[in-house]
Amino acid sequence: MSNVIIGTAGHIDHGKTTLIKALSGIETDTMTEEKERGISINLGFAYFDLPSGKRCGVVDVPGHEKFIKNMLVGAVGINLVLLLVDAREGIMPQTKEHADILSLLGVENFIIVMTKIDLADEDYRTLVREDIESFIKGTPLEGSPIVEVDSVSRKGIDELLHVIDKKTDDIAELKNSGNVRLNIDRAFQVKGFGTVITGTLTEGKISVGDELEVYPHDIKTKVRNIQVHKQDVKTAYAGQRTAINLTNIKVEDIGRGCSLATPGTLTKTYMLDTEVQMIKNSGINLELWDRVRVYTGTSEVMARFVPLGGDVLEEGSKGFAQLRLEEEIAVKNYDKFIIRTYSPMITIGGGVILDCNPKKHNRFNDEILNKLKIQSKGSGKDLIANYILLNQQYLVTADKIAKALEKSSEEVLKDLDELLEEKTVYVTKEGYIHSKKYEDVSERIAAVISDYHNKFKLKKGMSKAELISKFKMNQKEFAAMVELLSVNKVLKIEGNFVSIFDFSVKYDDKQMQEKKRIEKTLLESAFTPPTIKELTKGNKVANEVLDSLLGDTVIRLNEDIVIHVRTFDEAKNKVLKHFEGNKKLLLSEFRDMTGSTRKYALPILEYMDKAGVTKRVEDYRVKGNEV
Structure with missing residues (x-):
């Protein structure tokens, strides 16, 4: 080394x-x-x-x-x-x-x-x-x-x-890549230079000119000069004792207990979920609300001890505990710490931080205890799976996982591939979801759509907009989840409608007669169809059947007019043929080529605009981008 x-x-x-x-x-x-x-x-x-x-x-x-x-x-x-x-x-x-x-x-x-x-x-x-x-x-x-x-x-x-x-020769080389971290043990003023800090660089490398942050005070600073073993250097590396001259900071604003780090890489907190190992033969046990001294990095802070999963942590034993700090500190998961009694000061234990940003929770919460057990083992796959499961978001990106768990992207992607093979997680274009969350969301979405099918037996499915309104998920996450459920043959997506995968509309004899009549009428009337009111004649069954055909064989142009999909395709082909020899299309030209009237020609063209077949420019249309 x-x-x-x-x-x-x-x-x-x-x-x-x-x-x-x-x-x-x-x-x-x-x-x-x-x-x-x-x-x-x-x-x-x-x-x-x-x-x-x-x-x-x-x-x-x-x-x-x-x-x-x-x-x-x-x-x-x-x-x-x-x-x-x-x-x-x-x-x-x-x-x-x-x-x-x-x-x-x-x-x-x-x-x-x-x-x-x-x-x-x-x-x-x-x-x-x-x-x-x-x-x-x-x-x-x-x-x-x-x-x-x-x-x-x-x-x-x-x-x-x-x-x-x-x-x-047996000591592992510290990583010089990635984020910087130096826990400050001294700070002093040097005449003509300003504030100088010292400490051991434990992560990354620091070069002259680097912009860093002093935690927990959120002070942005820049490296003016670096010394290693009393020699000026351009760069200091992990594992070196370092003196650093900083800009934009007063000596009274920095000192032992602070950390110099890459901005956004440490967590400021008043609470820690930890695993604690008590020293043997100390003669001291720790109980709920005991006041202790906690030492981590170069910080010393008072805290209240909250055992998790029990009422007391005895000498020589190991267990989980939440430390509620009296001052804010800046740390990372898996930082080590020492515990001493408040008075007299006796070293009684120490341990590792498992969650540097926890919430107050029940001391006997099985989910929390299981999470801490997994984190204490430190297995890559288990940590990732547990992080995805307990994250507030349904879908979590690989980059977010890598940052939160302080792992390389390569490590995280390798473990995620194995978790995908095991079906512990699923992947969407918006991120990864744990199988337990996937099953929960799948069941809830399927239940909502099944209920919809029971109420509206002749509708091909629920609109995406109506479905998303039933769930507290952002639109991108929800769309990705629906797409995943479609790939896994839980749901079926047809246009703007979502249904259970094996659902299909089934008509009884009377409904089938109305279906044939409506489709025949619309085909025969072509570009001059009857209004919806004229088509259904106020008949409840006809209205239900017409609704079931929308998005399938029937296109709704506006509140009053529908046309058969084959009629629309015919109109589209006429328009595209027109553009083979012309750059513009007037409403009157479209009306004449379809033999319709303005009443029908305008809504058909407006629908084509929405579909990207045409694009309106002033009082004429040009060829659209979607063709």
């Missing part, structure tokens, strides 16, 4: 700062108070080169229990931890707390460094090593290499450098 951030951890006075000076030559205790007291209060930063030539950034975090919150800030973006244990003291309270915190934050790579070996004899060092091996057994630290060093005499330092070098 080319960019490595190493963090030190361990009990107070176990030699973290001295070790870093031995590795890098840099003194990370820079505050007067730190030098006077001989302990680290704030974060210290350094860098050094490994034998392979790789450069490592180092975060020196304070070990004293009073400064654990500073240690939590320093843990952001760490790839590898050097957990220090004094060869004279062995495992101490902060050793355990630091190890618990780092494990809960998802750090996977550790090297145990036994320090100050020149001050302990070999037999005692053997006992301490056994103490360490016992401590890490059954934890994420089990199997980590143990290196013995003395930072003053430099004994073991070269061996430690080689172990670090080898260990970094």
